[in-house]
Amino acid sequence: MKVFIFDLDGVIVDTAKYHYLAWKNLATELGFDFTEEQNELLKGVSRVRSLEILLDIGNVELSENKKQELLAVKNTEYLEYVNKMTSDEILPGILELIDFLEEQKISFSLGSASKNAPLILKKVGLFDKFSAIVDGNDVSKAKPDPEVFNIAAKKLNAKPENCIVIEDALAGVQAANIAGMTSVGIGDKKILSEADFILANTGELTIQFVKNLIV
Numbered sequence: 071m072k073v074f075i076f077d078l079d080g081v082i083v084d085t086a087k088y089h090y091l092a093w094k095n096l097a098t099e100l101g102f103d104f105t106e107e108q109n110e111l112l113k114g115v116s117r118v119r120s121l122e123i124l125l126d127i128g129n130v131e132l133s134e135n136k137k138q139e140l141l142a143v144k145n146t147e148y149l150e151y152v153n154k155m156t157s158d159e160i161l162p163g164i165l166e167l168i169d170f171l172e173e174q175k176i177s178f179s180l181g182s183a184s185k186n187a188p189l190i191l192k193k194v195g196l197f198d199k200f201s202a203i204v205d206g207n208d209v210s211k212a213k214p215d216p217e218v219f220n221i222a223a224k225k226l227n228a229k230p231e232n233c234i235v236i237e238d239a240l241a242g243v244q245a246a247n248i249a250g251m252t253s254v255g256i257g258d259k260k261i262l263s264e265a266d267f268i269l270a271n272t273g274e275l276t277i278q279f280v281k282n283l284i285v
Contacts, residue, residue: 071176071177071228071232072176072232072233072234072283072284073176073177073178073179073201073223073226073228073232073233073234074171074176074177074178074179074233074234074235074236075178075179075180075181075219075222075223075226075233075234075235075236075246075251076178076179076180076181076182076235076236077114077180077181077182077235077236077237077238077239077242078180078182078184078187078190078191078205079113079114079182079184079238080113080161080238080239080256080257081161081164081236081237081238081256081272082160082161082164082180082191082194082196083155083159083160083161083190083194084159084161085151085152085155085184085190086109086113088148088151088152089109089112089120089148090106090109091147091151092144092145092147092148092151093109093112093120093124093144094109095147096124096140096143096144097124097127097128100125100128100130101128101130102127102128102129102130104124104127104128108127110261111123112124113238113239113240113241113242114183114212114213114237114238114239114240114241114242114245115183115212115213115239115241116183116206116212117141117144117145117185117206118137118141119212121137121140121141121144125137145186148186149186149189152186152189152190152193153193155190155193155194156193156194157194157195159194160194160196161271161272162271162272162273163272163273163274163275163276164272164275166277167275167277167280168196168199170277170280171280172199174284176284177201177202177226177228178200178201178226179200179201179202179203179204179222179225179226180200180202180203180204180205180222181204181218181219181221181222181235182204182205182206182218183205183206183209183212183213183218184205184206185205185206185207186205187203187205187206188203188205191203201225201226202222202225202226204218204221204222204225208221209221212241213239213241213242213244213245214240214241214242214244214245214248215245215248216245216246216248216249218245219233219235219245219246219249219251220249223249223251230249230250230251231250231251233246233249233251233252234251234252234254234283234284235249235251235252235253235254236254236256236275237253237254237255237256237262237265238255238256238257238262240261240262240264243255243262243264243265244264247264247265247266252266252267252283253265253266253267254266254267254268254269254275254283255267255268255269256268256269256270256271256272256275257270257271267283
């Protein structure tokens, strides 16, 4: 039996825009600009690593204590956006897909780098839908390390070759591939060229597409 593992940001909801706003404000305070294009480098990356990338972009060096302080500031601002989220922010096609998986009794898990994943799922009303949830609190290694997906597979009692991973980030696609799972990339085909399948957006995650995957 096939199982599904979903990334969160950019797949179930678009919280990337909130991350971007919080990181951009942090960069402004540090005296440099942070563009949406540069924000692509932070997709699927842990919070600590994201700050390191941001500081490299701005050529800024800080003490470890200052880094921890900025991480807290960024997360507080991000959570202000998250706490206002509703089910209206679930991306197109996702609710229909989840309903289909439930009807077919196909298990599915979350596999996200976000430590706020449980809160976000509760805000949009999807928390109780998932058979398992693996987030940033459960892993010590960031994607492209496959740890998050390997843990999700174990929780679903599934072999890697029976896992289908839905991702919007290159690091996530690479993690799925390293784990020996089927990777479905959502987004730019140039960026996600390593994925087994590439869809322009979640609206293309049709029931027919999924049926073809699980045959």
